[in-house]
Amino acid sequence: MPSYDQSALSRRAFGGAVGAGAAAAVGLPAAAEAREQPFRAAPRPSGRRPNILFILGDDLGWADLSSYGSPHIKTPNLDRLARQGVRFTDAYAGSATCSPTRFSLYTGRYPGRTEGGLAEPIADRSVGLEPTHPTLASLLRDAGYATALIGKWHCGYLPDYSPTRSGWDEFFGNFGGALEYYSKLGLGGEYDLYEGDAQYKDLRYYTRILTERASEYVARDHGDKPWLLNLNFTTPHWPWIADGDKEESAEIVRRIKAGEGGALWHQDGGSVEKYTQMVQDLDRSVGEVLKALKKSGQERDTLVFFASDNGGERFSYNWPLSGNKASLQEGGIRVPTIVRWPARLDGGQVSREPVFTPDWTATLLEIGGARPDRAYPLDGTSLAPYLLKGDELPERELFWRVRGERALRRGDWKYYRGKGGDDQLFDLHADRREQADRARDEPELLAELKAAWERTDAELLPYPAAPTR
Structure with missing residues (x-):
């Protein structure tokens, strides 16, 4: 498993950190999370x-x-x-x-x-x-x-x-x-x-x-x-x-x-x-x-x-x-x-x-x-x-494709390209709001996830020339 992937165990350890601090981190009411x-x-x-x-x-x-x-x-x-x-x-x-x-x-x-x-x-x-x-x-x-x-x-x-x-x-x-x-x-x-x-x-x-x-x-x-x-x-x-x-x-x-x-x-x-x-x-x-x-x-x-x-x-x-x-x-x-x-x-x-x-x-x-x-x-x-x-x-990858956008999630990492055309990388464990682009800090990981997305995309039907309305 790549060193930059968060393991399932670490995710569950994070999940165990209930209480007001953890609830605030995920945007949930503390009382509901604590139950x-x-x-x-x-x-x-x-x-x-x-x-x-x-x-x-x-x-x-x-x-x-x-x-x-x-x-x-x-x-x-x-x-x-x-x-x-x-x-x-x-x-x-x-x-x-x-x-x-x-x-x-x-x-x-x-x-x-x-x-x-x-x-x-x-x-x-x-x-x-x-x-x-x-x-x-x-x-x-x-x-x-x-x-x-x-x-x-x-x-x-x-x-x-x-x-x-x-x-x-x-x-x-x-x-x-x-x-x-x-x-x-x-x-x-x-x-x-x-x-x-x-x-x-x-x-x-x-x-x-x-x-x-x-x-x-x-x-x-x-x-x-x-x-x-x-x-x-x-x-x-x-x-x-x-x-x-x-x-x-x-x-x-x-x-x-x-x-x-x-x-x-x-x-x-x-x-x-x-x-x-x-x-x-x-x-x-x-x-x-x-x-x-x-x-x-x-x-x-x-x-x-x-x-x-x-x-x-x-x-x-x-x-x-x-x-x-x-x-x-x-x-x-x-x-x-x-x-x-x-x-x-x-x-x-x-x-x-x-x-x-x-x-x-x-x-x-x-x-x-x-x-x-x-x-x-x-x-x-x-x-x-x-x-x-x-x-x-x-370990697996979740893949999405819509016209003009692409995304792939592996562990806590998400590769995303929006309609602007820039390849971006987000650590959803730390930044679920997708505001801290880590692409420059993790170029190898970005390339790896981009290649994984493109392998799956190559298996799918191409979009028609014009959008279906």
Whole structure:
């Protein structure tokens, strides 16, 4: 191992330094940090395969939960989930925007391995997740799981692409990247709420509908089958409309129907206060689904995962990270991540291991007893030995690529090139804000990480000549 890499042991030693000083260093409330212990696996008999409830928020920033340091957003349900499970401080999305991260989750591979993953994000009907590509859902279904996706798909449009063509038995939600929360009008002015491949009319607030559907699914009698539910909220993605904001909704609908391009982006709306309402509504909604899960008697044997699909947008709270959604700076890709599985994981723990979206695909496939397709090798590393047995994670590199930016993390070191074209090097252990460029001090390490990034990049599909819009 190179001398300039921080070992997993040193990271855990840092993780053990709880208290006010350590909490201040990572931007967390001291009281919350003091209740957590560094992660330690507690090996137990394997028991039954778990149900999997995989919840994604949409454009939720790393510090938008009170358990991650937000001073003004209150998220008691997600904070409780963190206390009951493992909270990851150095967890990342597979990309910096919506659909590429979803590609990386569903395939377990870098987005750039597929044509649809090159769109950042998908905005038309020309590309999508090919139905022939194995997915988390199709592989788990082959292993005996019931599968469902409720909420945002954003991996292609009908007639060629759909969750029901890619391994999910059931789908209820929207195909596009955003929709108006009441009317369900999408970016092109089309109505975008579907059950399966057929439109479904419901003009209530979208987050309420998804919460009801998910609560019904987890409470359902699935017989002897374990189940996978991908629950993809659109909250707190724009437009900035909270439950009850019907006048603001009507005005956006009027502008959409008048042919105003970009009306749904809501560039002239929103506020920190409105965003706070939306995040707190997401927290309440997750709480309702978890309450239904507990009432069903399946809580102990259900692995619950919560994260965001990428970093936060314009009203998000990302301190102390730099950058937002669409950037490969930490604020664009580092996301809040919580895992709870009462049967196998102790609660009140925090892990500082660097992990990213494709790792969770590999992990869930191993835990669910599914075999990856050797024709489509995974880019993620299964975390099951680390989480369930206490094995050390192997030295590895986390890779990202978006048009105009590149990043790679090895241990505590991050190689980054932004749109300015300069190669930079950051020690995230000492400088998670990415302000102290160590490139001049560590030229050999910089060259090594740059070469590692370029080796992986050479394996991926090239971007098309013009951006996909």
